Structures are given as structure tokens and as C-alpha cells.
Amino acid sequence: MRMSLVITAAIALAFAAIHVAGPAMGFLRTTPRSIWLSLAGGVSVAYVFVHVLPELEKFQGSFRQHIENGGPLSQIESHVYLIALSGLATFYGLHRLVRWAASSGERDRKGTTLGAFRVHLASYALYSALIGYLLLHREEQDLRGLAIYASAMGFHFIVNDQGLREEHGAAYDKRGRWILAAAPVIGWALGAMLTLPQLAISALFAFLMGGVILNVLKEELPDERESRFWAFAGGAAGYSAILLLSR
Numbered sequence: 001m002r003m004s005l006v007i008t009a010a011i012a013l014a015f016a017a018i019h020v021a022g023p024a025m026g027f028l029r030t031t032p033r034s035i036w037l038s039l040a041g042g043v044s045v046a047y048v049f050v051h052v053l054p055e056l057e058k059f060q061g062s063f064r065q066h067i068e069n070g071g072p073l074s075q076i077e078s079h080v081y082l083i084a085l086s087g088l089a090t091f092y093g094l095h096r097l098v099r100w101a102a103s104s105g106e107r108d109r110k111g112t113t114l115g116a117f118r119v120h121l122a123s124y125a126l127y128s129a130l131i132g133y134l135l136l137h138r139e140e141q142d143l144r145g146l147a148i149y150a151s152a153m154g155f156h157f158i159v160n161d162q163g164l165r166e167e168h169g170a171a172y173d174k175r176g177r178w179i180l181a182a183a184p185v186i187g188w189a190l191g192a193m194l195t196l197p198q199l200a201i202s203a204l205f206a207f208l209m210g211g212v213i214l215n216v217l218k219e220e221l222p223d224e225r226e227s228r229f230w231a232f233a234g235g236a237a238g239y240s241a242i243l244l245l246s247r
Helices: 002-020 035-066 081-104 114-133 144-167 171-191 198-220 228-246
Strands: none
Touching: 002 114, 002 144, 035 081, 035 144, 035 198, 081 114, 081 171, 081 198, 114 144, 114 171, 114 198, 144 171, 144 198, 171 198
């Protein structure tokens, strides 16, 4: 257990370092979109579809065991997939809320609006803290599972960090990135102190994966991003091959 705490703490700090070092990654801020960002997005999506979706079936088994026969939820066959869908829908709703706040508010000298910035920052802080919490609480507790989760989420943090920097500019670099750097560490600390019931952890993990899908696709799909399809596809194919061969 002690070794697990040390390793996961180091990973949480590495997640934090991605945000701290974000301004130095100028090579990622290009138009057309950086090949490396598109590749990182492909890795995150491959993780969800090749590794996580099969694991969700195990989580679904946990739901079946905990829901009493004859209850209203016992008639639903895909609880965990509905939770993943709710995660996707929630983050899409937050994305639309940010767009509304940005269009209705007055932009400051740094090119952002206070309302959009606060909504974005709060939602991503909770999102990052959840990723940090799940470093210690996942279905797979072995080093292989941890390495896969950490690498996929690390790439995902890079994509999110650069997306927020592009959206909010200097305001994000001055304040936002430090808050998001602290979030996975705080999430990890909560995980070290608090263990939720397995059913709740399964639900949180499914919810997070729905959010990952939405957040990657919203970074890759807009035309103005001029995303690199082949880099995205290559990242997805390459990481899928790694996942399949490591089983």
C-alpha cells in the first residue's frame, strides 16, 4: 500500500507539472493544430474505446449485485453506460454554458470573459481532481493498469491544458493553470484519505470516461482547429495496438 501511495503521488505531481510547464510548450500552439496534440487526442480516445469500455462491463456487474431485485433500477440493463452518457452530456452542457458566457460577456484586455473563465476553471478543476482520486481507486489495481491509466490521462491533460490556454490566454497562465495543477494532487490526497463504496467508484469512473470522450472530440472536431486527422488516427491506432498487445 505504501509503495502504491508513493507511485500514485508521483503521477499526480507529474499531472500537475503538465499544467505548470504548459507555457513552455510553445511548439504545441500552432495552426494547423500541432501533430502532437492530435496524436495525444487519439491516444485518449483509444484508451476509452479499447480499454475502458470492456472494463465498464465489469462495473456493470457491480451494479447488478448491489441493486435489489424488483427495484425500479433493476429493470435497466446498462446502468454504467447510462452514467458514461451522462458524463458526456454534462460536459457538453458545460461547454455550451462556457460558449454562452463568452458570447454574452464583455471581454477583458486578456481576451477572455470572467464568467466563461470561472465556469471553465471550476469544471476542469473538479474533472482533474476526479482523475487524481481515481489514481488510487480503479477496478485494476496492478501496475499495468496504473501505467495505462496514467499515460492516457497524461496525454489528456496536455490536450486540455493547451485548449484552455488557447481559450483564455494570459488569464489562464496567470491563475488558471495553478489551480488546475493543484486539482489532481488534491484529488489524490482525498483518495488517500477517503475510500468510497465500490459502486460509487464505478459510477465516478464511468462518468469520467464520458467526459473524456467529449473533451477530446470538442478539441479535435471544430474546423478552426485545423486538426491533423492522420496524427489523431495514428495515435488512436498505435495506442490501441499497445493496449491489445499488453493484455
